[in-house]
Amino acid sequence: MPAAGVVMIIAVLLIVLAVVYYLVSTIVALQRITNALDEAITGVVGIIEKSAPVDDVVTSINTNLDAGVDLLEGLLVKKAGMQDAVGLVDGLYPGAAAEGFRNFPESKTTKAPRISEVYTKGTLTLARLGREAPIAAASPNGPALRNPAYGSTAARALYPEVRQMRPASLARSPIIGTDSPVQYEPSESPGVRKRMPVPAGVAGTPGSEPTPTETEAAEGGVVKSGLAFLRRLKNDDR
Amino acid sequence: MTLEWIGDALLLLVVLPVVVYLLRGVLNAANSIVPSAQQIAAAATAGSKDLDATALLLTTQDQVKTTIEVAADYGGSLDVILDDAR
Numbered sequence: 001m002p003a004a005g006v007v008m009i010i011a012v013l014l015i016v017l018a019v020v021y022y023l024v025s026t027i028v029a030l031q032r033i034t035n036a037l038d039e040a041i042t043g044v045v046g047i048i049e050k051s052a053p054v055d056d057v058v059t060s061i062n063t064n065l066d067a068g069v070d071l072l073e074g075l076l077v078k079k080a081g082m083q084d085a086v087g088l089v090d091g092l093y094p095g096a097a098a099e100g101f102r103n104f105p106e107s108k109t110t111k112a113p114r115i116s117e118v119y120t121k122g123t124l125t126l127a128r129l130g131r132e133a134p135i136a137a138a139s140p141n142g143p144a145l146r147n148p149a150y151g152s153t154a155a156r157a158l159y160p161e162v163r164q165m166r167p168a169s170l171a172r173s174p175i176i177g178t179d180s181p182v183q184y185e186p187s188e189s190p191g192v193r194k195r196m197p198v199p200a201g202v203a204g205t206p207g208s209e210p211t212p213t214e215t216e217a218a219e220g221g222v223v224k225s226g227l228a229f230l231r232r233l234k235n236d237d238r
Numbered sequence: 239m240t241l242e243w244i245g246d247a248l249l250l251l252v253v254l255p256v257v258v259y260l261l262r263g264v265l266n267a268a269n270s271i272v273p274s275a276q277q278i279a280a281a282a283t284a285g286s287k288d289l290d291a292t293a294l295l296l297t298t299q300d301q302v303k304t305t306i307e308v309a310a311d312y313g314g315s316l317d318v319i320l321d322d323a324r
Contacts, residue, residue, distance in 0.1 A: 004242035011249035015257055022261030029268035036275035043282025050289035057295045061302050068306040075313045081323030 073101045082106065087113035 076085045082104065090097035090112035100108030174182055 002239070002242070004239060004246055007246040008242065008249065011246055011254065015249065015254050018254065018258045019261060022258070022265050025265045026261070026268050029265065029272055032272045033268065033275045036272065036279045039279035040275065040282040043279065043284075043286045046286030047282065047289055050286065050292050054292055054295060057299050061295070061299050064299075064302045064306045068309055071306075071310055071313050075316060078322055079316065079320050084323070 070103055073103050077101065077104055077107075082110050083113060086110045 076088070080088060086097045086100070086107050089101075091114075097110070097112035098108070100106075100110070174180070
């Protein structure tokens with residue numbers, strides 16, 4: 001065999017060896033890719049299966065929450081009024097008043113009163129909830145009392161003065177008994193008196209109608225403080 | 239004879255380098271895909287695992303429904319017992 005033929009055979013062998021080496025390496029790499037893609041497909045199928053009911057469930061949850069928001073917003077605005085409702089929300093979540101209520105577009109333009117500076121947390125709720133609660137006794141039918149400049153005083157004025165502001169001036173404990181100086185009439189229902197007790201023989205007798213002056217004096221600081229506060233508030237508004 | 243040597247030279251100096259160059263390019267490309275595919279697989283597995291909690295959405299759905307029902311009952315009562323704002 002001529003030398004040129006031997007060299008050609010060697011060259012062809014080298015080429016075949018190179019082709020085999022690289023093709024085998026490529027096959028190995030492609031197998032690794034295939035395995036990784038199988039793993040990925042398994043994961044993606046899991047994602048698809050697990051997320052399939054999410055749309056319906058989340059839609060249902062959102063529907064319920066929307067109904068809840070509608071309910072609570074409507075109730076808050078209905079019971080507290082737009083201005084106080086916005087103020088209450090802004091007091092609890094500062095800045096939330098700018099977004100307004102979802103179902104009340106006018107709430108975005110309502111100026112939120114600085115409720116949190118006047119009332120402690122929950123005080124407004126108590127005042128609104130309890131027309132008969134002590135906190136609302138000063139203005140049971142009036143508007144929410146608010147005075148940003150004298151916030152603490154305004155908040156304190158919401159409470160009956162006899163119990164909260166001057167405990168030292170509270171009346172002494174009553175003397176009970178048939179011969180007590182102050183005779184109490186039995187009430188028709190617990191916690192309700194027909195009239196405030198008066199000392200025996202001093203101003204009228206039990207059963208007689210008290211005069212307006214007596215009534216005001218008997219109701220004491222509650223009415224006085226409420227009227228005084230309202231007058232002060234009125235003057236502040238001017 | 240001379241032509242045979244020329245053919246040998248072409249095989250060794252041209253064909254073999256070209257074949258090696260091309261096959262090496264294919265191998266490098268295949269090898270570069272492997273890490274990406276493995277990362278995709280890892281991400282898909284992790285994503286699937288993260289979604290294991292979606293079953294709890296059914297519980298959340300029931301609880302939200304119950305909560306809203308209770309709030310509606312409470313709101314209805316409040317609507318009755320409280321005065322409306324002016």
